[in-house]
Amino acid sequence: MIRLFCNLPALVLLLASSVALAAERPNILWITAEDHGPHLGCYGDTYATTPHLDALASRSMIYTRASSTAPVCAAARTTIITGMYAPSLGAQHMRSRVKAPEWLTFYPALLREAGYYCTNRAKEDYNIRVEHKGWHESSSKAHWKSRPEGKPFFAIFNFTKSHESQIRNAHPNPQHDPSKVSLPPYHPDRPEVRKNWAQYYDRLTEVDRQAQRCLDELKQAGLEDDTIVFYYADHGSGMPRGKRYAGWSGLHVPMIVHVPEKFRHLAPEGYRAGGQSERLVGFVDLAPTVLSLAGVKPPEWQHGRAFLGKYQTEAPKYSFGFRGRMDERPDVSRSLTDGRFVYIRNYLPFLPHGQRLYYQMQTPATRVWFELFQKGETNTVQSAFWKSHPAEELYDLSKDPHETVNLAAVPEHHQTLLAMRQAHEQQVVNTRDLVLLPEPMMHQQAEKLGVTPAELAKKHYDPESILPYARLSLLPKGEADRALEKWTTQDLPLLESYWLAVYLQTLPESDVVKYEAFLLRTMKRGGLPALVAAEILARSPRNKQQAEQAVQRLVAFADTKQSDSFTSIYAYNALDRLQPLPESVIKKLAKLNAVTEGYGGSYIARMRGHLGLPEPAPTKKKKRKSNSK
Template structure:
């Protein structure tokens, strides 16, 4: 009888405690703005009108060294949702949707499994096949209000008012004065640039109002004391040379986290303070799991900066750039608390490659026109010219990243240290970005790139070493690059040909002609580019590129179109093929179609 009474009593106590225990688990609210770096009053921008965020920061932890992993949304959001570095997954290229390995769960799944109500309102854009079961709700009507009584929630709200598309149409009336707007030193003071900057500050003000409404709604629901709130931006932005580019303006993001008093013990510092800890998007998924006391999976590559599973501060923040829409490029970056290092693997390509979407902003066109007219100074002209292999900036002294210190002997040790950190990071996670995307596309049909890189088939060391030679702009490497054209690995052969393009080397003509018959389209196209750029055999080059437009591989077509865009009138044989591509309806993404339309327009104007 005594045992039975005790059993009943324990059952009653357990039932009574369960709702309270659930309620004691913190809710997590993410408020995400699009395309803005630290242009907020709380971060020292005196021109910004952001009172709600400034007040929020005053009672929260403001992180001064927070960075997106990529300077564009989809690859960065891939990092956020997986807790993994996209170049290790093969998901670095903009909207490529290559598969993740089977063991990778979108992290809200772990919260759902633990009893959380998960909602997303409404942007996903995760750059890999969706996992719809990560959310209880995902739509522009999704809200935590639909959860069960007492059920904890994880909710995401995306504010897109500051997205770059907000600058595509100039507004006739502005709150921020274009004549008073502060311009970065790389932007000339054209009327269009001043207007776009002022309009952007107007959009940030509206974003701040939307943020304030979401915060007030949380308070009105009586949930503020049980909810940990994150505010951050999905990447930097938004005017040209910020979003998509590897500078502070593209990678440095605001991050402000508020922990109510009952959860203050989950942070290592007090509310109302500023943290200089290095934080990247790799750390967000582990941090949320740490805050709600769910074990962080070992495969996640970041470390929690809040909660019970906090990790030591990392010494570096790593970033990457792959293909951006229809333009191919490849860079990697390392940031510590003083310096930003950038390694450009395709330095022959100018920073300001034409992107149809970016060029919709009037400011970009006005900047380009002044360059073509020869009316810019050296700092303003740099965007329209080819890149160095390496860049190094003292961020404290040079927040706009305009003075490259890579060749300054005083900074040799820092350059070598950060160069080594970049190489070690890429090797640790088997960066598959060195594989041409036309080859990635074929591999991904059979296996996720993460699994491929660990299958013994990916010769990372040799490929990365060849890419280093190819991008170094060192003529002494010419013979090694010619030798690479005969390697058994197609990615090595690709970088051999690419290196000869970078050097504009007259040598290697016979090896490049032979490579025009390579079984891999990416290698044939790279060889054709080298033959065209060096002037060694433009006719054979254009013939190969024209033939590549018939490929079933959309990224082979895109690679060829990128090269043909350099050819001007010489591209005439390829025009019928480009017209066929331009007339297609996109199956998923239209980047080859965009590139074909650009080629046709440029060819028309070259006559």
């Protein structure tokens, strides 16, 4: 007791300095909304009615080239919470829920260690699982007001009013006049499309009011001058070819950042009220940025770059994006932009950007657009979304902001194409992007080795050795033919064989026939390469018996008694591309086991619906649980 009394002055001094330190650190408030691009008045959209966000922007700085990094919520939020590109963790696929490696810590936990009170209201939706997420409270009631007095806070308020599901309701009279909508050229001019756009803008007005209520609470509490405020949306608009699209209309989001005078030393050079920044910022940068604002040095394993705070960095040359499986539809695309050009690399070029997703097709604009395409009533630009996409796309946003003219084959842009292709492939290598490892094979290998997908990427995956096989679709035909003739006669590993089969999937039957022996050999080996080979052989018109056997092979892959759910989803997609299927095959599929719970269950049910099998039951909303720690 005497020793404590003797040290009391020092203890008081320590406590006083701690309080002072806390006072010098900013509160940080993130106001986020779902499914909307930069369709705000402050971004020059004259159709938008967003006075409160426009007023916030007038005393803040807006980022004109902000990217969600992923065009769908769960993948984008996984990138935010980790500060890493989700494909490096195997978490790029929608609602995949992969296990995190032990070394990974979510940024709220790092903020919490630094003395911040961290709340999230309320959406998480991460594709990755950790034991402790770091939130003091994450629930529909979470609020910075619950913090201990004097403690700095980091708080998120997420609004769902603008979500895709909210723009397709039966509201008969949108407040925004549908006749005044400025339609993008890829959308057909139909009443349903105009109405959905008008409803979308109505929802942005509602979000605008919700955002202002958050700001009013700050002001009423006397914290306006002590709080750095961010406003952003979680990816592009919920309209078709916004959300889920790997290009700029799927990734471009608003980003408004307000730094009060007290903390201007944490703002970037050139920050001014009402200003704009053309710096490339992405969701991968948010975690290191918020840590930097709190005075915490971002960990080296984070891929992002802080654009505010003590540890802010130089602007990157490129902003990267990615697209994995979207609900029940597998796909593999990567993109990057330098602010002017957008490059998209499609690894499965036999697929369209506009795959028919059960959930997305609930929007009237999507259904009408697809029906018009099927009837041949869409023009070239409007039809492109529903047709197989090329292996590479290149768009000049300065002349073509809606990404409708692919410049990938235009000679004058060849050097730009090569530079962006190289930057993409270097990014794959540097971040150990699992783009080259299909989802079923990723999980199978991780389970076999007893590691997480992230550890698999770091220690058991060599993208440089696989890239040549996945690059076949980029080669001149003669060069690709020579490589195929060499490789198809070798006993290659399964992954390399998979990429050869994927390339063959893009070729006409007259070219494929030369590699029939390879396909038959591959189909007998098993695994995902066998599934791809079976789909190709099932299309062959020359050997009816062989084609029927290939279809039966796909049916077996679809059976969840024989396959994991990841492989089953791939098999159902292959069968869907082979439609119409014989009645005998439909009857056999109807009798198959189909999981209805756990990962993949609802997606398998949706694929069965696409095949005319029993329709999926409506998804029941689960009661959200608080995970306060």
